[in-house]
Amino acid sequence: MSENILIIDFGSQVTQLIARRVRECGIYCEIHPFNKVTDSFIKDFAPNGIILSGGPSSVTEKGSPRAAEYIFSMGLPVLGICYGQQTMVEQLGGKVESSEKREFGRAFIHIEKNSIIFNGICKQGDKKQVWMSHGDHVTVIPKGFSVIASSEGAPFAIIADEARHFYGVQFHPEVAHTPDGAALIKNFAYKICGCKGGWSMSTFRDREIEKIREQVGSGRVLCGLSGGVDSSVVAALLHEAIGDQLLCVLVDHGLMRLNETESIVNFFRDEFHVPMIHCDASELFLSKLKDEIDPEKKRKIIGATFIDVFEKEAKKAGGADFLAQGTLYPDVIESVNFVGGKSITIKTHHNVGGLPERMNMKLVEPLRELFKDEVRQLGRELGLSEEIVGRHPFPGPGLAVRMPGQKITKENLNILRKADAIYIDEIKKAGLYDEIWQALAVLLPVRTVGVMGDSRSYDYALALRAVTSTDGMTADFYQFNHEFLGRVSNRIINEVKGINRVTYDITSKPPGTIEWE
Ligand code: XMP
Numbered sequence: 001m002s003e004n005i006l007i008i009d010f011g012s013q014v015t016q017l018i019a020r021r022v023r024e025c026g027i028y029c030e031i032h033p034f035n036k037v038t039d040s041f042i043k044d045f046a047p048n049g050i051i052l053s054g055g056p057s058s059v060t061e062k063g064s065p066r067a068a069e070y071i072f073s074m075g076l077p078v079l080g081i082c083y084g085q086q087t088m089v090e091q092l093g094g095k096v097e098s099s100e101k102r103e104f105g106r107a108f109i110h111i112e113k114n115s116i117i118f119n120g121i122c123k124q125g126d127k128k129q130v131w132m133s134h135g136d137h138v139t140v141i142p143k144g145f146s147v148i149a150s151s152e153g154a155p156f157a158i159i160a161d162e163a164r165h166f167y168g169v170q171f172h173p174e175v176a177h178t179p180d181g182a183a184l185i186k187n188f189a190y191k192i193c194g195c196k197g198g199w200s201m202s203t204f205r206d207r208e209i210e211k212i213r214e215q216v217g218s219g220r221v222l223c224g225l226s227g228g229v230d231s232s233v234v235a236a237l238l239h240e241a242i243g244d245q246l247l248c249v250l251v252d253h254g255l256m257r258l259n260e261t262e263s264i265v266n267f268f269r270d271e272f273h274v275p276m277i278h279c280d281a282s283e284l285f286l287s288k289l290k291d292e293i294d295p296e297k298k299r300k301i302i303g304a305t306f307i308d309v310f311e312k313e314a315k316k317a318g319g320a321d322f323l324a325q326g327t328l329y330p331d332v333i334e335s336v337n338f339v340g341g342k343s344i345t346i347k348t349h350h351n352v353g354g355l356p357e358r359m360n361m362k363l364v365e366p367l368r369e370l371f372k373d374e375v376r377q378l379g380r381e382l383g384l385s386e387e388i389v390g391r392h393p394f395p396g397p398g399l400a401v402r403m404p405g406q407k408i409t410k411e412n413l414n415i416l417r418k419a420d421a422i423y424i425d426e427i428k429k430a431g432l433y434d435e436i437w438q439a440l441a442v443l444l445p446v447r448t449v450g451v452m453g454d455s456r457s458y459d460y461a462l463a464l465r466a467v468t469s470t471d472g473m474t475a476d477f478y479q480f481n482h483e484f485l486g487r488v489s490n491r492i493i494n495e496v497k498g499i500n501r502v503t504y505d506i507t508s509k510p511p512g513t514i515e516w517e
Helices: 015-024 039-045 083-091 181-192 201-216 229-245 260-271 282-289 295-316 329-334 372-381 398-402 410-429 482-495
Strands: 005-009 029-033 049-052 078-081 095-111 127-140 146-151 158-161 166-169 221-224 246-252 276-280 322-324 362-364 438-452 455-468 499-504
Touching: 005 015, 015 029, 015 181, 015 329, 049 083, 049 181, 078 083, 078 181, 083 095, 083 127, 083 166, 127 146, 166 181, 201 229, 201 362, 201 372, 221 229, 229 246, 229 260, 229 322, 229 372, 246 260, 246 295, 260 276, 276 295, 282 295, 295 398, 398 410, 398 438, 410 438, 410 455, 410 482, 438 499, 455 482, 482 499
Parallel strands: 005 029, 005 049, 049 078, 078 166, 221 246, 221 322, 246 276, 322 362, 455 499
Antiparallel strands: 095 127, 095 146, 146 158, 158 166, 438 455
């Protein structure tokens, strides 16, 4: 890798956005937690520049996180953001204080001095909108630094030691609410770190194909294909890299949506000619799930049964040396917990955990460095259709977690499938599918009274949900217009026997979750 920016994470909620901004300008970067970044790590990583992220701590507290001192003596450009600015100031001899007056949200900075970091964005005397989120602020800047922008709440909104290429910003340039933030980060990377760009998804694809070939040699690779974006992209990439050394296994748990499994099999086996086992285990899953209504128990049953079936099929097919997984970059970062303490399990998301050890397989994880939308880009690069790469996320346990309090029977699944298909069809027809992050229907365990024609009905109620989100961690309910909701409700009640009432879920996450269980 010729060009590289190292992002040191102090635990900000938006650190990943820094990486997004850097990659968007054609430069590869990685995020690493502050306490893993040692002197030798930095030497091996050989970055062109370093960005220190924000974080929830206060540098005024004893024992709060610090950047490795080496960072400031190796002659590399450093950009400190919020907490990153404050720790830089503190470590270089300046002062940071907590203030009564906290500053959150939109603010304006005044450009005090021209600087290379403002190249093509603004000049001395201009006023620029930024997004602030801080309690502490810098009160004394270290020797060699000067103030290049100020705001009402943060007199040291941007400081710089241009000779040493150190820059500190009190606000968050990585978020969309700082309109010129991306350009500021770009200037840091290009003008200050001297990067030339050129990193793109097609370079990533070529490099990854080489890496897979090197790792796998003449070995055999298994890939659990669910038809979701991640596993589809992994399968397509591996197929391009190693052809028939790949074997995809699609464990059909019978909890998929209408015609979903058929279309995945058609596409991968018949159009893409990917070697594939399609194992219909729906009866087995349904019998194991019989009478179970507890969401976590359902997940455990599905996870364990999935692994059993997968293992049996893989052994029947002669086993393999590697297992391919669609682990993404956010999964990798989230699994590094440096703040200490265990995070609370809200829901266990099932995957093929435990299988690699059981079957003595090594892991191939070609998406480990990518964000979700980059995976989509890679999918397009590999020739996957928009229908596959643009798909909404769908949970591993499928429709089983979309019928709270309901027994999972073929009849109930069919009712839900039909209603879900109408809902998604109407969303697509209205041209809203890509605006919505995820849309789903939930079959409720209540029957309600209705009147249809001249007779009384006593059928299930259905809840519709649609959310906007960037990563699934937080979400807002989607604001459909009432006419659209009315149309969907009419169609579902007219066309799906068993449902006589439709509601729309207007809960955001938090406090709700996206799925109902
Ligand atoms: P929640 O409901 O936790 O969902 O707000 C966030 C995202 O995760 C999906 N989800 C799952 N995915 N196994 C999965 O593979 C699961 O058990 C599971 N539960 C929720 C959900 O659909 C949403 O995209």
